[in-house]
Amino acid sequence: MEEKDFISKMEKLKKPEISSDAAQRQIKLTLLNTKKSAVWGTWFLVVPIFFFICVTIKYLFRWNWGVAGNFLDWMANLDKSTVFPFISILLFIILPGIGAIVNLLAVMHFAYDKLTSELIVTIKLKWLNIILAIISIGIVGIIFLYVLTENAMEKGIKKYDTEKNYDKIYRNQSMKLHKSIPTDEDIIHLLIFIKSSTPLIKVNGCMGLPGTYKSIL
Amino acid sequence: MPLSNEKELVKRIKKDPQAFALIYDEHYHSIFSYVFRRLGNYDLAKDVTAETFLKAYQKIGVFQWRNIPISAWLFRIATNEINLYFRHSKYSPECLDDTNLYLHLPYEEGIETEKAALEKTLQENNEFLMIQKQLLELDTKYQEVIALRFFEEKSIKEISGILNKKEGTIKSLISRGLEKLRAVVEKIPLSPSP
Numbered sequence: 445m446e447e448k449d450f451i452s453k454m455e456k457l458k459k460p461e462i463s464s465d466a467a468q469r470q471i472k473l474t475l476l477n478t479k480k481s482a483v484w485g486t487w488f489l490v491v492p493i494f495f496f497i498c499v500t501i502k503y504l505f506r507w508n509w510g511v512a513g514n515f516l517d518w519m520a521n522l523d524k525s526t527v528f529p530f531i532s533i534l535l536f537i538i539l540p541g542i543g544a545i546v547n548l549l550a551v552m553h554f555a556y557d558k559l560t561s562e563l564i565v566t567i568k569l570k571w572l573n574i575i576l577a578i579i580s581i582g583i584v585g586i587i588f589l590y591v592l593t594e595n596a597m598e599k600g601i602k603k604y605d606t607e608k609n610y611d612k613i614y615r616n617q618s619m620k621l622h623k624s625i626p627t628d629e630d631i632i633h634l635l636i637f638i639k640s641s642t643p644l645i646k647v648n649g650c651m652g653l654p655g656t657y658k659s660i661l
Numbered sequence: 662m663p664l665s666n667e668k669e670l671v672k673r674i675k676k677d678p679q680a681f682a683l684i685y686d687e688h689y690h691s692i693f694s695y696v697f698r699r700l701g702n703y704d705l706a707k708d709v710t711a712e713t714f715l716k717a718y719q720k721i722g723v724f725q726w727r728n729i730p731i732s733a734w735l736f737r738i739a740t741n742e743i744n745l746y747f748r749h750s751k752y753s754p755e756c757l758d759d760t761n762l763y764l765h766l767p768y769e770e771g772i773e774t775e776k777a778a779l780e781k782t783l784q785e786n787n788e789f790l791m792i793q794k795q796l797l798e799l800d801t802k803y804q805e806v807i808a809l810r811f812f813e814e815k816s817i818k819e820i821s822g823i824l825n826k827k828e829g830t831i832k833s834l835i836s837r838g839l840e841k842l843r844a845v846v847e848k849i850p851l852s853p854s855p
Contacts, residue, residue: 445843445847447839450839450842454792455811457811458789459786460779460782460783460789461782462690462698463778464689464693464694464710464775465775466771466775467707467772467775468685468686468690471707471710472686
């Protein structure tokens with residue numbers, strides 16, 4: 445075939461008619477509303493992860509890294525501050541929580557098929573998003589457990605102190621009571637005193653005249 | 662759309678990104694047709710077209726007007742995406758993955774019907790299908806120019822604007838590409854059309 449003929453054939457080539465309405469409709473709105481959500485989930489973890497790195501460096505490896513020490517001091521001061529007491533909650537619970545939700549939503553999709561009455565849950569295996577979600581949940585979990593154990597320990601210490609005090613008090617009281625328990629001799633002296641000083645006295649629920657005490661004795 | 666209108670539209674989109682919908686509506690069909698005719702696969706064509714418009718949407722903010730139609734810019738992005746597909750054994754659209762576009766697409770009833778119809782149409786056009794398959798055997802630089810010239814019926818000037826190459830280079834690529842294609846096609850006997 446000559447080149448000219450081939451070019452003519454190519455120009456006259458019957459091309460398939462293309463329909464793209466359905467694809468066009470499907471993608472349009474979603475495309476116009478896209479945002480890069482994966483990045484957000486990463487930024488929310490920066491401070492908590494850096495905090496854990498600093499703690500690990502300082503307390504586990506015992507490495508005196510200035511930046512880690514300064515950061516931990518700053519966090520401690522922040523927590524004690526009366527002006528921004530909620531910042532630690534924001535950085536360690538709220539933001540990682542949001543990061544976990546954002547990354548989970550990024551890999552999960554829910555669809556309801558009316559025809560078969562099925563709820564279809566799709567999980568896309570995007571490992572970066574999944575790992576970030578796990579780390580976020582892990583951070584929230586660790587902080588939550590830390591708060592729980594710290595509270596439990598405080599209560600335990602308080603209870604111990606209280607019991608210790610009670611024990612002390614009890615011992616003291618017991619000693620006092622023990623001292624105040626009269627001996628038999630004491631009772632005899634008491635009765636003699638009562639007999640001599642009181643004409644009439646109730647003894648064992650009975651009114652008795654002086655002189656009846658001889659039977660007791 | 663006249664060039665002056667397109668220039669205004671680009672300015673408007675930079676202030677109001679939702680106005681990108683106008684470009685999407687105007688050019689989706691032509692881009693999808695080009696991609697589908699080059700790749701011959703509906704799902705792949707949908708992926709590549711979505712990636713093309715997504716990249717365009719994300720980059721429209723830094724788009725600099727150079728007195729070239731927006732369609733040329735879109736065709737260039739689509740051509741690059743197709744080349745990306747050919748370069749990697751497993752095509753992974755970057756922006757689609759980042760934004761999880763497909764994860765949040767609404768259910769569209771006509772999709773399967775449209776896909777079946779297009780694939781059937783492709784099979785019925787024997788001659789086109791044969792040329793398209795043989796074209797895939799050529800180097801991408803020849804595929805681009807031949808597909809734009811003969812499948813999309815673009816002029817040499819338009820192809821030059823799309824691929825950002827000189828017109829002389831385009832003519833030379835078309836000539837050499839057709840020579841190679843002719844050599845391959847002449848070895849295969851054509852089956853009669855239904």
